[in-house]
Amino acid sequence: MSETVMELKHINKFFGSTQVIHDVNFKVQKGDFVTLLGPSGCGKTTILRMIAGFYEPDSGEIHLAGRQIERVPPYARNTAMVFQEYALFPHMTVFENVAYGLRVRHTEDSVVKKKVGEALELMQLLGMEDRYPNQMSGGQQQRVAVARALVMQPDVLLLDEPLSNLDAKLRESVRVELRSIQQKMGLTTIYVTHDQQEALSMSDSVIVLQKGFLRQQGKPHEIYFAPRTPFVADFIGTTNLIKVNGDDALLVGYDEDTVLQADAVCPKGEHTLSIRPESIRLSEKPSPSATDNIMPVTVVRSMFLGEKMRYFVQDRKGQEWIADIFDPGRKIYEGEVYMLFAADRTHVIEEDD
Protein backbone atom coordinates (compact mmCIF):
# COMPACT_ATOMS: atom_id res chain seq x y z
CA MET A 1 0.00 0.00 0.00
CA SER A 2 1.38 3.38 -0.87
CA GLU A 3 1.26 6.17 1.66
CA THR A 4 1.44 9.87 0.88
CA VAL A 5 4.33 11.42 2.80
CA MET A 6 4.38 14.82 1.13
CA GLU A 7 1.86 17.03 -0.61
CA LEU A 8 2.03 20.44 -2.28
CA LYS A 9 -1.34 22.18 -2.56
CA HIS A 10 -1.98 25.18 -4.80
CA ILE A 11 1.55 26.56 -4.52
CA ASN A 12 2.17 29.99 -6.06
CA LYS A 13 5.42 31.91 -5.98
CA PHE A 14 6.34 35.38 -7.21
CA PHE A 15 9.74 37.03 -7.49
CA GLY A 16 8.83 40.73 -7.46
CA SER A 17 5.89 41.06 -9.79
CA THR A 18 6.80 37.97 -11.83
CA GLN A 19 4.94 34.79 -11.04
CA VAL A 20 7.35 31.86 -11.44
CA ILE A 21 5.22 29.04 -9.95
CA HIS A 22 1.54 28.71 -10.92
CA ASP A 23 -0.86 26.70 -8.77
CA VAL A 24 1.36 23.61 -8.47
CA ASN A 25 -0.17 20.51 -6.86
CA PHE A 26 1.43 17.11 -6.38
CA LYS A 27 1.72 14.21 -3.96
CA VAL A 28 4.76 12.10 -3.14
CA GLN A 29 4.45 8.51 -1.92
CA LYS A 30 6.67 7.23 0.87
CA GLY A 31 9.88 5.66 -0.45
CA ASP A 32 9.41 6.97 -3.99
CA PHE A 33 12.04 8.61 -6.15
CA VAL A 34 10.28 11.58 -7.75
CA THR A 35 11.89 13.75 -10.41
CA LEU A 36 11.10 17.36 -11.21
CA LEU A 37 11.91 17.65 -14.89
CA GLY A 38 11.84 20.60 -17.24
CA PRO A 39 13.96 23.07 -19.20
CA SER A 40 16.11 25.73 -17.59
CA GLY A 41 14.08 28.36 -15.77
CA CYS A 42 10.86 26.30 -15.47
CA GLY A 43 10.91 26.52 -11.66
CA LYS A 44 12.40 23.20 -10.50
CA THR A 45 14.89 24.68 -8.06
CA THR A 46 12.33 27.16 -6.75
CA ILE A 47 9.97 24.29 -5.84
CA LEU A 48 12.78 22.33 -4.17
CA ARG A 49 13.81 25.40 -2.17
CA MET A 50 10.25 25.93 -0.99
CA ILE A 51 10.16 22.32 0.25
CA ALA A 52 13.49 22.82 2.03
CA GLY A 53 12.33 26.14 3.47
CA PHE A 54 14.79 28.48 1.75
CA TYR A 55 11.88 30.21 -0.03
CA GLU A 56 8.35 30.77 1.21
CA PRO A 57 5.47 30.27 -1.20
CA ASP A 58 3.19 33.31 -1.62
CA SER A 59 0.22 31.03 -1.24
CA GLY A 60 -0.52 27.33 -0.90
CA GLU A 61 0.37 24.58 1.53
CA ILE A 62 3.21 22.08 1.93
CA HIS A 63 2.58 18.99 4.04
CA LEU A 64 5.39 16.66 5.08
CA ALA A 65 5.09 13.59 7.31
CA GLY A 66 1.84 14.76 8.82
CA ARG A 67 2.87 18.40 9.43
CA GLN A 68 2.02 21.58 7.55
CA ILE A 69 5.46 23.14 7.00
CA GLU A 70 5.42 26.00 4.49
CA ARG A 71 6.07 28.59 7.24
CA VAL A 72 8.38 26.38 9.34
CA PRO A 73 12.08 27.47 9.20
CA PRO A 74 14.43 25.13 7.29
CA TYR A 75 16.24 23.78 10.37
CA ALA A 76 12.96 22.72 11.95
CA ARG A 77 11.83 20.69 8.91
CA ASN A 78 13.13 17.18 8.59
CA THR A 79 14.48 17.67 5.06
CA ALA A 80 18.03 17.42 3.71
CA MET A 81 19.18 19.05 0.50
CA VAL A 82 22.18 18.26 -1.71
CA PHE A 83 23.19 21.10 -4.01
CA GLN A 84 24.68 21.03 -7.47
CA GLU A 85 27.93 22.53 -6.19
CA TYR A 86 28.26 20.06 -3.25
CA ALA A 87 28.88 22.87 -0.73
CA LEU A 88 31.24 20.83 1.44
CA PHE A 89 33.19 22.67 4.14
CA PRO A 90 36.75 22.84 2.74
CA HIS A 91 38.43 23.12 6.15
CA MET A 92 36.72 20.01 7.54
CA THR A 93 37.59 16.37 6.98
CA VAL A 94 35.17 13.99 5.32
CA PHE A 95 34.14 12.65 8.73
CA GLU A 96 33.44 16.13 10.12
CA ASN A 97 31.60 17.19 6.96
CA VAL A 98 29.26 14.20 7.29
CA ALA A 99 28.93 14.65 11.07
CA TYR A 100 28.11 18.36 10.83
CA GLY A 101 24.31 18.19 10.99
CA LEU A 102 24.38 15.73 13.88
CA ARG A 103 26.79 17.96 15.83
CA VAL A 104 24.47 20.94 15.30
CA ARG A 105 21.73 18.82 16.85
CA HIS A 106 24.03 18.05 19.84
CA THR A 107 23.99 14.34 19.09
CA GLU A 108 26.05 12.19 21.45
CA ASP A 109 29.58 11.33 20.21
CA SER A 110 29.09 7.57 20.11
CA VAL A 111 25.90 7.97 18.04
CA VAL A 112 27.66 10.40 15.68
CA LYS A 113 30.44 7.87 15.15
CA LYS A 114 28.01 5.06 14.43
CA LYS A 115 25.75 7.03 12.08
CA VAL A 116 28.60 8.64 10.15
CA GLY A 117 30.25 5.23 9.81
CA GLU A 118 27.04 3.76 8.38
CA ALA A 119 26.57 6.62 5.90
CA LEU A 120 30.21 6.42 4.77
CA GLU A 121 29.91 2.69 4.29
CA LEU A 122 26.75 3.06 2.23
CA MET A 123 28.44 5.64 0.00
CA GLN A 124 31.61 3.50 -0.24
CA LEU A 125 33.75 6.12 1.44
CA LEU A 126 35.22 4.06 4.29
CA GLY A 127 38.94 4.76 4.64
CA MET A 128 38.55 8.35 3.45
CA GLU A 129 37.35 9.80 6.76
CA ASP A 130 40.44 11.96 7.31
CA ARG A 131 40.72 13.43 3.84
CA TYR A 132 39.79 17.00 2.99
CA PRO A 133 37.45 17.79 0.09
CA ASN A 134 40.28 19.10 -2.12
CA GLN A 135 41.98 15.70 -1.85
CA MET A 136 39.06 13.96 -3.51
CA SER A 137 37.61 13.61 -7.02
CA GLY A 138 34.35 15.25 -8.04
CA GLY A 139 32.49 11.95 -7.78
CA GLN A 140 33.85 11.28 -4.28
CA GLN A 141 32.98 14.78 -3.11
CA GLN A 142 29.49 14.27 -4.43
CA ARG A 143 29.19 11.04 -2.46
CA VAL A 144 30.29 12.91 0.70
CA ALA A 145 27.56 15.47 0.08
CA VAL A 146 24.99 12.69 -0.22
CA ALA A 147 26.35 10.92 2.91
CA ARG A 148 26.02 14.20 4.81
CA ALA A 149 22.34 14.34 3.85
CA LEU A 150 21.63 10.63 4.50
CA VAL A 151 23.04 10.77 8.02
CA MET A 152 20.20 13.08 9.04
CA GLN A 153 17.59 10.43 8.16
CA PRO A 154 15.37 13.08 6.57
CA ASP A 155 11.68 12.55 5.80
CA VAL A 156 12.61 13.61 2.30
CA LEU A 157 15.97 13.91 0.56
CA LEU A 158 16.17 16.83 -1.88
CA LEU A 159 18.71 16.62 -4.69
CA ASP A 160 19.29 19.59 -7.00
CA GLU A 161 21.03 18.39 -10.17
CA PRO A 162 23.64 16.64 -8.02
CA LEU A 163 25.34 14.89 -10.94
CA SER A 164 25.66 17.77 -13.37
CA ASN A 165 29.32 18.46 -12.55
CA LEU A 166 30.40 14.89 -13.28
CA ASP A 167 31.56 13.57 -16.64
CA ALA A 168 29.16 11.32 -18.58
CA LYS A 169 30.60 7.97 -17.49
CA LEU A 170 30.91 8.80 -13.81
CA ARG A 171 27.47 10.35 -13.89
CA GLU A 172 26.03 7.06 -15.10
CA SER A 173 27.69 5.01 -12.34
CA VAL A 174 26.85 7.45 -9.51
CA ARG A 175 23.28 7.50 -10.85
CA VAL A 176 22.96 3.71 -10.54
CA GLU A 177 24.57 3.78 -7.09
CA LEU A 178 22.34 6.56 -5.84
CA ARG A 179 19.18 4.84 -7.02
CA SER A 180 20.17 1.54 -5.45
CA ILE A 181 20.99 3.14 -2.06
CA GLN A 182 17.75 5.12 -2.16
CA GLN A 183 15.78 1.92 -2.79
CA LYS A 184 17.66 -0.03 -0.14
CA MET A 185 16.92 2.66 2.45
CA GLY A 186 13.37 3.29 1.23
CA LEU A 187 14.26 6.97 1.34
CA THR A 188 11.71 9.36 -0.18
CA THR A 189 13.66 11.48 -2.66
CA ILE A 190 12.94 14.47 -4.86
CA TYR A 191 15.42 14.94 -7.62
CA VAL A 192 15.77 17.93 -9.93
CA THR A 193 17.11 17.48 -13.44
CA HIS A 194 16.69 18.78 -16.97
CA ASP A 195 17.97 15.47 -18.37
CA GLN A 196 15.07 13.37 -19.70
CA GLN A 197 17.09 10.15 -19.84
CA GLU A 198 18.09 10.57 -16.21
CA ALA A 199 14.49 11.21 -15.18
CA LEU A 200 13.08 8.25 -17.09
CA SER A 201 15.71 5.79 -15.91
CA MET A 202 15.78 6.67 -12.19
CA SER A 203 12.27 7.65 -11.18
CA ASP A 204 9.15 6.04 -9.77
CA SER A 205 7.30 9.19 -10.75
CA VAL A 206 8.18 12.10 -13.04
CA ILE A 207 6.76 15.61 -12.79
CA VAL A 208 7.12 17.69 -15.96
CA LEU A 209 7.19 21.46 -15.53
CA GLN A 210 6.94 24.20 -18.14
CA LYS A 211 7.18 27.92 -17.30
CA GLY A 212 6.16 27.31 -13.71
CA PHE A 213 3.15 25.12 -14.57
CA LEU A 214 2.95 21.43 -13.73
CA ARG A 215 2.07 19.81 -17.06
CA GLN A 216 2.01 16.13 -16.09
CA GLN A 217 2.91 13.72 -13.30
CA GLY A 218 3.16 10.01 -13.99
CA LYS A 219 5.28 6.88 -14.16
CA PRO A 220 8.15 7.17 -16.68
CA HIS A 221 6.43 4.99 -19.30
CA GLU A 222 3.17 6.96 -18.96
CA ILE A 223 4.96 10.24 -19.52
CA TYR A 224 6.78 8.75 -22.50
CA PHE A 225 3.96 6.87 -24.23
CA ALA A 226 0.98 8.93 -23.09
CA PRO A 227 2.13 12.55 -22.93
CA ARG A 228 -0.76 14.88 -22.18
CA THR A 229 0.50 17.96 -23.99
CA PRO A 230 2.64 18.56 -27.09
CA PHE A 231 5.30 20.14 -24.85
CA VAL A 232 5.62 16.98 -22.72
CA ALA A 233 5.72 14.77 -25.84
CA ASP A 234 8.43 16.87 -27.42
CA PHE A 235 10.50 17.46 -24.28
CA ILE A 236 10.67 13.74 -23.48
CA GLY A 237 12.61 12.38 -26.43
CA THR A 238 11.86 12.87 -30.10
CA THR A 239 8.37 12.62 -31.48
CA ASN A 240 6.23 13.35 -34.52
CA LEU A 241 3.46 15.83 -33.69
CA ILE A 242 0.70 15.69 -36.29
CA LYS A 243 -2.32 17.97 -36.60
CA VAL A 244 -5.57 16.09 -37.26
CA ASN A 245 -9.32 16.63 -37.31
CA GLY A 246 -11.15 14.66 -34.65
CA ASP A 247 -14.79 13.62 -34.74
CA ASP A 248 -15.47 12.12 -31.28
CA ALA A 249 -14.20 8.80 -32.69
CA LEU A 250 -11.14 6.55 -32.86
CA LEU A 251 -10.76 7.45 -36.52
CA VAL A 252 -9.27 10.87 -37.24
CA GLY A 253 -8.91 12.74 -40.49
CA TYR A 254 -5.39 13.66 -41.56
CA ASP A 255 -5.90 14.81 -45.17
CA GLU A 256 -8.53 14.23 -47.90
CA ASP A 257 -7.29 10.69 -48.58
CA THR A 258 -6.04 9.62 -45.18
CA VAL A 259 -7.86 8.54 -42.06
CA LEU A 260 -5.79 7.37 -39.07
CA GLN A 261 -6.76 5.06 -36.23
CA ALA A 262 -5.81 6.50 -32.84
CA ASP A 263 -5.23 4.97 -29.39
CA ALA A 264 -8.21 6.84 -27.90
CA VAL A 265 -11.31 8.73 -28.95
CA CYS A 266 -10.26 12.05 -30.44
CA PRO A 267 -12.66 14.90 -29.61
CA LYS A 268 -14.25 16.96 -32.37
CA GLY A 269 -12.07 19.66 -33.87
CA GLU A 270 -8.36 20.18 -34.48
CA HIS A 271 -6.08 18.12 -32.20
CA THR A 272 -2.53 16.79 -32.10
CA LEU A 273 -1.31 13.20 -32.34
CA SER A 274 2.10 12.06 -31.12
CA ILE A 275 3.81 9.14 -32.87
CA ARG A 276 7.29 8.14 -31.65
CA PRO A 277 9.92 7.56 -34.37
CA GLU A 278 10.59 4.04 -33.06
CA SER A 279 6.90 3.15 -33.47
CA ILE A 280 7.16 3.59 -37.25
CA ARG A 281 8.13 0.88 -39.74
CA LEU A 282 8.96 1.37 -43.39
CA SER A 283 8.01 -0.99 -46.19
CA GLU A 284 8.27 -1.06 -49.95
CA LYS A 285 4.87 -2.73 -50.19
CA PRO A 286 1.56 -1.56 -48.77
CA SER A 287 1.05 -4.52 -46.42
CA PRO A 288 -0.50 -3.25 -43.20
CA SER A 289 -2.02 -5.47 -40.53
CA ALA A 290 -5.56 -4.69 -39.39
CA THR A 291 -4.39 -2.39 -36.61
CA ASP A 292 -1.78 -0.49 -38.61
CA ASN A 293 -1.98 2.98 -40.04
CA ILE A 294 -0.38 3.35 -43.44
CA MET A 295 0.77 6.33 -45.46
CA PRO A 296 2.85 6.68 -48.64
CA VAL A 297 5.95 8.82 -48.09
CA THR A 298 9.17 9.87 -49.78
CA VAL A 299 12.53 9.38 -48.09
CA VAL A 300 14.23 12.78 -47.92
CA ARG A 301 17.42 11.75 -46.14
CA SER A 302 18.74 9.16 -43.71
CA MET A 303 21.37 8.91 -41.03
CA PHE A 304 23.19 5.84 -39.70
CA LEU A 305 23.32 6.03 -35.88
CA GLY A 306 24.78 2.61 -35.02
CA GLU A 307 21.94 0.71 -33.42
CA LYS A 308 19.39 2.43 -35.64
CA MET A 309 18.88 4.17 -38.92
CA ARG A 310 17.05 7.50 -38.72
CA TYR A 311 14.93 8.38 -41.76
CA PHE A 312 13.45 11.77 -42.52
CA VAL A 313 10.44 11.22 -44.75
CA GLN A 314 7.84 13.50 -46.27
CA ASP A 315 4.17 12.73 -46.76
CA ARG A 316 1.87 14.02 -49.51
CA LYS A 317 0.95 17.04 -47.42
CA GLY A 318 4.59 18.05 -47.20
CA GLN A 319 4.81 17.22 -43.49
CA GLU A 320 8.17 15.80 -42.45
CA TRP A 321 8.27 12.74 -40.15
CA ILE A 322 11.12 10.97 -38.39
CA ALA A 323 11.21 7.16 -38.44
CA ASP A 324 13.82 5.16 -36.49
CA ILE A 325 14.52 1.68 -37.80
CA PHE A 326 16.41 -0.47 -35.28
CA ASP A 327 18.77 -3.25 -36.21
CA PRO A 328 18.78 -1.86 -39.75
CA GLY A 329 20.98 -4.55 -41.34
CA ARG A 330 22.04 -3.64 -44.85
CA LYS A 331 18.66 -2.61 -46.19
CA ILE A 332 18.40 1.07 -46.99
CA TYR A 333 15.05 2.58 -47.92
CA GLU A 334 15.05 5.18 -50.67
CA GLY A 335 12.50 7.08 -52.75
CA GLU A 336 8.82 6.16 -52.47
CA VAL A 337 7.99 3.85 -49.56
CA TYR A 338 5.13 3.18 -47.12
CA MET A 339 5.16 4.20 -43.52
CA LEU A 340 3.33 1.88 -41.07
CA PHE A 341 2.51 2.50 -37.41
CA ALA A 342 0.19 0.75 -35.00
CA ALA A 343 -3.04 2.39 -33.84
CA ASP A 344 -2.12 1.87 -30.18
CA ARG A 345 1.05 3.92 -30.76
CA THR A 346 -0.91 6.73 -32.43
CA HIS A 347 -1.43 8.77 -29.31
CA VAL A 348 -4.10 11.44 -28.99
CA ILE A 349 -2.78 14.40 -26.99
CA GLU A 350 -5.43 15.56 -24.53
CA GLU A 351 -4.51 19.22 -24.26
CA ASP A 352 -2.83 21.52 -26.71
CA ASP A 353 -0.22 23.93 -25.32
Ligand SMILES: Nc1ncnc2c1ncn2[C@@H]1O[C@H](COP(=O)(O)OP(=O)(O)OP(=O)(O)O)[C@@H](O)[C@H]1O
Ligand atom coordinates in the same frame (compact mmCIF):
# COMPACT_ATOMS: atom_id res chain seq x y z
N1 LIG B 1 15.97 34.69 -6.29
C1 LIG B 1 15.36 34.96 -7.44
N2 LIG B 1 14.95 36.21 -7.73
C2 LIG B 1 14.31 36.49 -8.89
N3 LIG B 1 14.01 35.56 -9.82
C3 LIG B 1 14.39 34.30 -9.59
C4 LIG B 1 15.08 33.92 -8.39
N4 LIG B 1 15.33 32.59 -8.45
C5 LIG B 1 14.82 32.17 -9.61
N5 LIG B 1 14.25 33.17 -10.29
C6 LIG B 1 13.53 33.06 -11.60
O1 LIG B 1 12.48 32.13 -11.43
C7 LIG B 1 12.36 31.26 -12.55
C8 LIG B 1 12.53 29.82 -12.11
O2 LIG B 1 13.88 29.59 -11.71
P1 LIG B 1 14.43 28.20 -11.17
O3 LIG B 1 15.84 28.40 -10.73
O4 LIG B 1 13.48 27.63 -10.21
O5 LIG B 1 14.41 27.33 -12.50
P2 LIG B 1 15.05 25.91 -12.78
O6 LIG B 1 13.99 25.16 -13.51
O7 LIG B 1 15.59 25.32 -11.55
O8 LIG B 1 16.20 26.28 -13.80
P3 LIG B 1 17.71 25.70 -13.95
O9 LIG B 1 17.54 24.31 -14.52
O10 LIG B 1 18.32 26.65 -14.93
O11 LIG B 1 18.33 25.72 -12.60
C9 LIG B 1 13.41 31.72 -13.55
O12 LIG B 1 12.77 32.55 -14.47
C10 LIG B 1 14.41 32.49 -12.69
O13 LIG B 1 15.01 33.49 -13.43
